[in-house]
Amino acid sequence: MTYDYQYFIKEIFKLTTIDLSSYKEAQMKRRIDALITKHNIKGYDNYINILKKDKDELNYFIEYTTINVSEFYRNTDQWKILTDTMLPDLYNKFGSNLKVWSAACSTGDEPYSLVMAMSGFQPLSKIKVTATDISNEIIDKAKIGLYGSKSIVGVPDQYKMKYFKQNGNFYQVADEIKRCVDFKKQDLLRDPYLTGCHLIVCRNVLIYFTEEAKSEIFRKFYNSLAPGGVLFIGSTEQIIDYKEIGFKRLDSFFYAK
Numbered sequence: 001m002t003y004d005y006q007y008f009i010k011e012i013f014k015l016t017t018i019d020l021s022s023y024k025e026a027q028m029k030r031r032i033d034a035l036i037t038k039h040n041i042k043g044y045d046n047y048i049n050i051l052k053k054d055k056d057e058l059n060y061f062i063e064y065t066t067i068n069v070s071e072f073y074r075n076t077d078q079w080k081i082l083t084d085t086m087l088p089d090l091y092n093k094f095g096s097n098l099k100v101w102s103a104a105c106s107t108g109d110e111p112y113s114l115v116m117a118m119s120g121f122q123p124l125s126k127i128k129v130t131a132t133d134i135s136n137e138i139i140d141k142a143k144i145g146l147y148g149s150k151s152i153v154g155v156p157d158q159y160k161m162k163y164f165k166q167n168g169n170f171y172q173v174a175d176e177i178k179r180c181v182d183f184k185k186q187d188l189l190r191d192p193y194l195t196g197c198h199l200i201v202c203r204n205v206l207i208y209f210t211e212e213a214k215s216e217i218f219r220k221f222y223n224s225l226a227p228g229g230v231l232f233i234g235s236t237e238q239i240i241d242y243k244e245i246g247f248k249r250l251d252s253f254f255y256a257k
Ligand SMILES: C[S@@+](CC[C@H](N)C(=O)[O-])C[C@H]1O[C@@H](n2cnc3c(N)ncnc32)[C@H](O)[C@@H]1O
Pocket: 066, 067, 068, 069, 070, 071, 074, 103, 104, 105, 106, 107, 109, 110, 132, 133, 134, 135, 138, 186, 187, 188, 189, 202, 203, 204, 205, 234
Protein backbone atom coordinates (compact mmCIF):
# COMPACT_ATOMS: atom_id res chain seq x y z
CA MET A 1 0.00 0.00 0.00
CA THR A 2 1.36 3.45 -0.85
CA TYR A 3 1.11 5.98 1.89
CA ASP A 4 0.72 9.41 0.37
CA TYR A 5 0.68 12.89 1.83
CA GLN A 6 -3.13 12.87 2.26
CA TYR A 7 -2.93 9.66 4.29
CA PHE A 8 -0.06 11.16 6.32
CA ILE A 9 -1.98 14.30 7.25
CA LYS A 10 -5.01 12.25 8.28
CA GLU A 11 -2.80 10.20 10.59
CA ILE A 12 -1.23 13.40 11.97
CA PHE A 13 -4.70 14.74 12.70
CA LYS A 14 -5.56 11.56 14.61
CA LEU A 15 -2.33 11.82 16.60
CA THR A 16 -2.26 15.55 17.31
CA THR A 17 -5.60 17.12 16.18
CA ILE A 18 -3.48 19.47 14.04
CA ASP A 19 -5.22 19.85 10.69
CA LEU A 20 -2.38 20.12 8.19
CA SER A 21 -4.90 20.19 5.32
CA SER A 22 -5.56 23.85 6.20
CA TYR A 23 -1.89 24.74 5.68
CA LYS A 24 -0.59 25.47 2.17
CA GLU A 25 0.14 22.02 0.78
CA ALA A 26 3.20 22.64 -1.42
CA GLN A 27 5.04 24.48 1.36
CA MET A 28 4.10 22.06 4.14
CA LYS A 29 4.85 18.98 2.05
CA ARG A 30 8.25 20.39 1.11
CA ARG A 31 9.10 20.94 4.78
CA ILE A 32 7.95 17.49 5.84
CA ASP A 33 9.77 15.82 2.95
CA ALA A 34 12.96 17.67 3.89
CA LEU A 35 12.57 16.49 7.49
CA ILE A 36 12.02 12.87 6.46
CA THR A 37 15.06 12.98 4.16
CA LYS A 38 17.20 14.59 6.87
CA HIS A 39 16.23 11.78 9.27
CA ASN A 40 17.04 9.18 6.61
CA ILE A 41 13.53 7.76 6.80
CA LYS A 42 11.97 6.07 3.80
CA GLY A 43 8.36 7.08 3.20
CA TYR A 44 5.49 8.62 5.16
CA ASP A 45 4.38 5.23 6.50
CA ASN A 46 7.68 4.65 8.29
CA TYR A 47 7.66 8.19 9.61
CA ILE A 48 4.10 7.87 10.95
CA ASN A 49 5.09 4.67 12.76
CA ILE A 50 8.00 6.50 14.40
CA LEU A 51 5.77 9.44 15.38
CA LYS A 52 3.23 7.05 16.91
CA LYS A 53 5.89 5.53 19.17
CA ASP A 54 8.27 8.37 19.91
CA LYS A 55 6.77 11.28 21.86
CA ASP A 56 9.93 13.40 21.59
CA GLU A 57 10.01 13.00 17.83
CA LEU A 58 6.31 13.89 17.67
CA ASN A 59 6.93 17.06 19.70
CA TYR A 60 9.84 17.90 17.44
CA PHE A 61 7.63 17.34 14.39
CA ILE A 62 4.95 19.69 15.79
CA GLU A 63 7.50 22.41 16.53
CA TYR A 64 9.12 21.99 13.13
CA THR A 65 5.93 22.03 11.09
CA THR A 66 4.29 24.89 12.97
CA ILE A 67 7.35 27.15 12.43
CA ASN A 68 8.00 29.30 15.44
CA VAL A 69 10.58 31.93 14.53
CA SER A 70 9.78 35.18 16.25
CA GLU A 71 11.42 38.29 17.62
CA PHE A 72 10.58 41.25 19.81
CA TYR A 73 9.10 44.27 18.02
CA ARG A 74 9.18 42.32 14.75
CA ASN A 75 9.07 44.87 11.88
CA THR A 76 9.80 47.82 14.17
CA ASP A 77 8.16 50.34 11.81
CA GLN A 78 4.81 48.60 12.32
CA TRP A 79 5.28 48.59 16.09
CA LYS A 80 5.92 52.31 15.87
CA ILE A 81 2.52 52.76 14.22
CA LEU A 82 1.02 50.58 16.94
CA THR A 83 2.63 52.64 19.69
CA ASP A 84 2.22 56.11 18.19
CA THR A 85 -1.23 55.82 16.65
CA MET A 86 -3.20 52.66 17.40
CA LEU A 87 -2.60 52.32 21.15
CA PRO A 88 -3.34 56.00 21.95
CA ASP A 89 -6.61 55.69 19.96
CA LEU A 90 -7.55 52.47 21.70
CA TYR A 91 -6.85 53.90 25.17
CA ASN A 92 -8.90 56.99 24.27
CA LYS A 93 -11.78 54.90 23.06
CA PHE A 94 -11.83 52.11 25.61
CA GLY A 95 -10.00 53.41 28.67
CA SER A 96 -7.35 51.48 30.56
CA ASN A 97 -8.93 48.02 30.65
CA LEU A 98 -7.83 46.99 27.19
CA LYS A 99 -8.46 43.36 26.30
CA VAL A 100 -5.45 42.35 24.20
CA TRP A 101 -4.82 38.99 22.48
CA SER A 102 -1.57 37.83 20.91
CA ALA A 103 -2.70 34.87 18.77
CA ALA A 104 -0.01 32.38 17.65
CA CYS A 105 2.41 34.01 20.07
CA SER A 106 5.31 31.56 19.64
CA THR A 107 8.16 32.05 22.15
CA GLY A 108 6.53 35.08 23.79
CA ASP A 109 8.46 37.81 22.00
CA GLU A 110 5.22 39.30 20.66
CA PRO A 111 3.08 39.38 23.85
CA TYR A 112 6.03 40.64 25.91
CA SER A 113 6.61 43.38 23.30
CA LEU A 114 2.93 44.29 23.64
CA VAL A 115 3.28 44.62 27.40
CA MET A 116 6.32 46.89 26.95
CA ALA A 117 4.50 49.01 24.38
CA MET A 118 1.46 49.29 26.66
CA SER A 119 3.67 50.18 29.63
CA GLY A 120 4.13 53.56 27.99
CA PHE A 121 0.44 54.22 28.71
CA GLN A 122 -0.34 52.60 32.03
CA PRO A 123 1.33 50.84 34.97
CA LEU A 124 2.30 47.21 34.46
CA SER A 125 0.00 46.21 37.31
CA LYS A 126 -2.98 47.14 35.12
CA ILE A 127 -1.81 45.39 31.94
CA LYS A 128 -3.14 41.98 30.88
CA VAL A 129 -2.34 40.30 27.57
CA THR A 130 -3.68 36.87 26.62
CA ALA A 131 -1.21 34.94 24.48
CA THR A 132 -2.11 31.72 22.71
CA ASP A 133 -0.34 29.18 20.54
CA ILE A 134 -1.02 25.68 19.24
CA SER A 135 2.17 24.27 20.75
CA ASN A 136 2.54 23.49 24.45
CA GLU A 137 6.31 23.23 24.07
CA ILE A 138 6.54 26.71 22.62
CA ILE A 139 4.33 28.08 25.40
CA ASP A 140 6.65 26.52 27.97
CA LYS A 141 9.59 28.31 26.31
CA ALA A 142 7.64 31.57 26.26
CA LYS A 143 6.98 31.25 30.00
CA ILE A 144 10.70 30.84 30.65
CA GLY A 145 11.38 34.04 28.68
CA LEU A 146 15.05 33.57 27.79
CA TYR A 147 16.21 35.04 24.48
CA GLY A 148 19.28 35.32 22.29
CA SER A 149 20.63 38.77 21.51
CA LYS A 150 19.17 38.68 17.97
CA SER A 151 15.62 38.32 19.29
CA ILE A 152 15.74 41.55 21.24
CA VAL A 153 17.42 43.81 18.66
CA GLY A 154 14.16 45.70 17.98
CA VAL A 155 13.37 46.44 21.64
CA PRO A 156 13.56 50.18 22.38
CA ASP A 157 16.70 50.93 24.41
CA GLN A 158 14.87 52.16 27.49
CA TYR A 159 12.98 48.82 27.76
CA LYS A 160 16.08 46.76 26.98
CA MET A 161 17.79 48.24 30.01
CA LYS A 162 14.73 48.15 32.21
CA TYR A 163 13.21 44.78 31.41
CA PHE A 164 16.05 42.41 30.45
CA LYS A 165 18.83 40.90 32.50
CA GLN A 166 21.82 39.41 30.69
CA ASN A 167 22.45 35.81 31.61
CA GLY A 168 25.52 34.49 29.73
CA ASN A 169 24.68 34.74 26.05
CA PHE A 170 21.00 35.09 26.81
CA TYR A 171 18.64 37.79 27.99
CA GLN A 172 16.04 37.08 30.64
CA VAL A 173 12.82 39.05 30.43
CA ALA A 174 11.76 40.55 33.77
CA ASP A 175 9.15 38.82 35.94
CA GLU A 176 7.12 42.02 36.12
CA ILE A 177 6.65 41.77 32.31
CA LYS A 178 5.96 38.04 32.43
CA ARG A 179 3.28 38.52 35.07
CA CYS A 180 1.21 40.57 32.61
CA VAL A 181 0.85 37.72 30.14
CA ASP A 182 -1.56 34.85 30.45
CA PHE A 183 -0.47 31.98 28.15
CA LYS A 184 -2.97 29.41 26.89
CA LYS A 185 -2.98 26.67 24.29
CA GLN A 186 -5.30 27.43 21.39
CA ASP A 187 -5.55 26.09 17.85
CA LEU A 188 -6.81 28.84 15.56
CA LEU A 189 -8.37 26.21 13.30
CA ARG A 190 -10.54 24.46 15.85
CA ASP A 191 -10.65 25.99 19.32
CA PRO A 192 -12.98 28.75 20.56
CA TYR A 193 -11.82 32.36 20.12
CA LEU A 194 -11.69 35.10 22.75
CA THR A 195 -14.49 37.66 22.64
CA GLY A 196 -14.72 41.41 23.27
CA CYS A 197 -11.08 42.09 22.33
CA HIS A 198 -9.86 45.65 21.79
CA LEU A 199 -6.62 44.61 20.10
CA ILE A 200 -5.75 41.31 18.42
CA VAL A 201 -2.23 40.75 17.16
CA CYS A 202 -1.89 37.79 14.81
CA ARG A 203 1.25 37.93 12.72
CA ASN A 204 3.30 35.60 10.58
CA VAL A 205 1.21 32.49 10.96
CA LEU A 206 -1.68 32.86 8.51
CA ILE A 207 0.84 32.98 5.65
CA TYR A 208 1.13 29.21 6.10
CA PHE A 209 -2.62 28.60 5.75
CA THR A 210 -4.78 27.99 2.68
CA GLU A 211 -6.87 30.95 1.42
CA GLU A 212 -10.08 29.33 2.76
CA ALA A 213 -8.63 28.75 6.21
CA LYS A 214 -7.24 32.30 6.28
CA SER A 215 -10.54 33.88 5.32
CA GLU A 216 -12.40 31.85 7.96
CA ILE A 217 -9.86 32.91 10.62
CA PHE A 218 -10.13 36.62 9.68
CA ARG A 219 -13.92 36.32 10.06
CA LYS A 220 -13.49 34.73 13.47
CA PHE A 221 -11.10 37.53 14.51
CA TYR A 222 -13.70 40.06 13.36
CA ASN A 223 -16.24 38.38 15.64
CA SER A 224 -13.71 38.36 18.48
CA LEU A 225 -13.24 42.13 18.35
CA ALA A 226 -15.35 44.65 20.20
CA PRO A 227 -16.73 47.34 17.82
CA GLY A 228 -13.82 49.77 17.25
CA GLY A 229 -11.26 47.10 18.14
CA VAL A 230 -8.18 46.61 15.96
CA LEU A 231 -6.52 43.61 14.29
CA PHE A 232 -2.76 43.91 13.71
CA ILE A 233 -1.39 41.49 11.06
CA GLY A 234 2.06 40.61 9.69
CA SER A 235 4.08 42.72 7.29
CA THR A 236 3.72 40.28 4.40
CA GLU A 237 0.00 39.75 4.96
CA GLN A 238 -3.20 41.38 3.80
CA ILE A 239 -6.92 40.77 4.22
CA ILE A 240 -8.14 40.63 0.65
CA ASP A 241 -11.86 40.43 1.50
CA TYR A 242 -11.68 42.87 4.43
CA LYS A 243 -14.66 44.91 3.21
CA GLU A 244 -16.91 41.87 2.85
CA ILE A 245 -15.95 40.78 6.35
CA GLY A 246 -16.79 44.25 7.69
CA PHE A 247 -13.30 45.54 8.50
CA LYS A 248 -12.18 49.11 7.93
CA ARG A 249 -8.54 49.39 6.80
CA LEU A 250 -6.71 51.86 9.07
CA ASP A 251 -3.20 51.30 7.72
CA SER A 252 -1.45 48.59 5.68
CA PHE A 253 -1.40 46.10 8.54
CA PHE A 254 -4.11 47.41 10.87
CA TYR A 255 -7.83 46.76 10.43
CA ALA A 256 -10.66 47.98 12.65
CA LYS A 257 -14.07 46.47 13.34
C1 LIG B 1 6.23 32.18 12.78
S1 LIG B 1 5.53 32.09 14.39
C2 LIG B 1 4.88 33.73 14.58
C3 LIG B 1 5.14 34.27 15.96
C4 LIG B 1 4.75 35.73 16.18
N1 LIG B 1 3.33 35.93 15.97
C5 LIG B 1 5.56 36.65 15.30
O1 LIG B 1 5.01 37.25 14.37
O2 LIG B 1 6.76 36.77 15.52
C6 LIG B 1 4.08 31.11 14.07
C7 LIG B 1 3.45 30.53 15.34
O3 LIG B 1 2.15 30.05 14.97
C8 LIG B 1 1.87 28.90 15.72
N2 LIG B 1 0.81 28.17 15.03
C9 LIG B 1 0.90 27.43 13.89
N3 LIG B 1 -0.30 26.91 13.58
C10 LIG B 1 -1.18 27.35 14.52
C11 LIG B 1 -2.57 27.14 14.75
N4 LIG B 1 -3.30 26.37 13.93
N5 LIG B 1 -3.14 27.75 15.82
C12 LIG B 1 -2.41 28.52 16.67
N6 LIG B 1 -1.09 28.73 16.52
C13 LIG B 1 -0.48 28.16 15.46
C14 LIG B 1 3.20 28.17 15.79
O4 LIG B 1 3.25 27.25 16.86
C15 LIG B 1 4.19 29.34 15.92
O5 LIG B 1 4.49 29.56 17.26
